[in-house]
Amino acid sequence: MKLRRSLAMGGLAIVAAGASVQASAQSSVTIYGAIDDALVYTNNQGGLHNLYLRTGNLNASKIGFKGAEDLGGGSQAVFTLENGFDTNTGAMSSANTLFNRQSFVGLVNNSYGSMLVGRQYTPYFQYVGAIGPTSVLTGATGAHPGDVDGLDTTVRISNAITYISPTFGGGAQISALYGFGETAGSTSTGNAYSLAGKYDVGPWNFALGFQRLKNGSGPATAWNSTASGSFATSAINNGYASSDNVVMIAGATRYTTGNWMFGANYANAQYKPGNGSLFTQKATFDTLGVITTYQATPAWMLAAGYSYTRERAANGINDPAKYHQIALEETYSLSKRTAFYLLQAYQLARGQTLGKAGAGNIVNAVAVVGDSQNGSPSSGRNQAVIMAGFRHFF
Incomplete structure (x- = not known):
């Protein structure tokens, strides 16, 4: 009997020890996402008006999995897997890429910062985009024309390592990313890197960022899929898709007082030619934007923005392109997860490009509103887009 009691007590001790270890190393996995769809009217897509359904307007339609395990000592192991999809067809946003939006694993420490490895957004987007036009006005209609400066979610880097510092100095943080080109004998081919910082103090937010994307191996007459990063293409920058590398620099600030927010942003995008490129001189686009929001009631949020994008003279262009864009948004939240929304945008284009x-x-x-019309630009100098949609987080 004593032997059986000893064995039983030993078993209970082992179970208790196991429970203690499990409690000290807590882990969690969350499934999350968004379903977003809208009825869209466009006055000019290649010379014709159109009425159609479009997914991912206020927020991208996506499903994701994220997890964290407490390792003790202020450290955690984390991961994120996120896939975009089309609500209307069920198709993946990117063919043959299951987790096209994000796919990374890493370590987080309260004192030393975070190290993440995999497919990720750049610090440039995470910091400047977070207080720029697409955090206030959805990228579908509020992104700068064609997302020529990558301040929406169109730039993601594969094969990347990111470091994120802890917050210091009362509200400052910096982050750096390097994306490996992974080309044998030429490791700089197809690589990418980004550096950004932010500072939050009282009602003010500031951010400054930089990113450089290098073309991959293969013919330089187009952007090669072997590159670790890519960018949005449209009628605005199609003539420069054969770039050897693309550099984007941007800054943003915003101020919040009561129910109002006011912000401003500036971006410079440079498309640089190399051997085999279809153009010979660097193409530069400068964009200046202003944004504002007003929380009219606990349910109603109103937003507006204006941006001016100008291409600099080069490559034989004497009257470089200019784009004026106005975007409006009205969102009615039924709950924290569910909302109806209305979006309106108008763009006017002038000048010439390649x-x-x-x-x-x-x-x-030609006009290309936000990044919702990248594949369906206007046939002329103006384009108007109106959307009425529904969005649900889960």
């Missing part, structure tokens, strides 16, 4: 064939193919600039 067409898809590159040097010598000088064409009139």
Whole structure:
């Protein structure tokens, strides 16, 4: 009997020890996402008006999995897997890429910061984009024309390592990313890097960021899929898709007082040619934007923004392209997770740019509202987009 009692007590001790270890190393996994769909009217897509359904307007339609395990000593192991999809068809946003939005694993420490490895957004987007136009006005209609400066979610880096510092100095934080090109014998081919910082103090938010994307191996007449990063292409920058590298620099600030927020942002995007590129001189786009929001009631949020994008003269263009864009948003929240929304945007284009064939193919600039019309630009100088939609977080 004593032997059985000893064995039983030993078993209970082992179970208790196991329970203690499990409690001290707590872990969690969360499934999350958004379903977003809208009825859209566009006055000019290639010369024709259109009425259609479009997914991912106020927020991208996506499903994700994220987890964290407490390792003790202020450290955690974390992961995120996130896939975008089309609500109307069920198709993945990127063919043959299951977790096209994010796919990373890493360590987080309260004192030393975070180290993440995998497919990620750049610090440039995480910091400047967070207080720039697309955090206030949805990227579908509020992103700068064609997302020419990558301040929406169009730039993601594969094969990347990111470091994020702890917050210091009363509200400052910095982050750096390097994306490996992974080309044997030429490790700089296809690589990417980004550096950004932010500072939050009282009602003020400030951010400054930089990112450089290098073309991958293969013919330089287009952006090669072997590059660790890519960027949005549209009628605005199609003539420069054969760049050897693309550099983007941006800064943003905003001020919140009561129910109002006021913000301003500036971005500089440089498309640089290399051997084999279809253009010969660096193409530069400067964009200046202003944004504001007003929380009219606990349920109603109103937002507005204006941006001016200007291409600099180069590559034989004497009257470089200019784009004026106005975007409005009205959102009615039924709950913290569910909302109806209305979006309106209008863009006016002037001047000339390079067409898809590159040097010598000088064409009139055409309107491309936000990044919702990248594949369906106007046939002329103006484009209007109106959306009425529904969004639910889970």
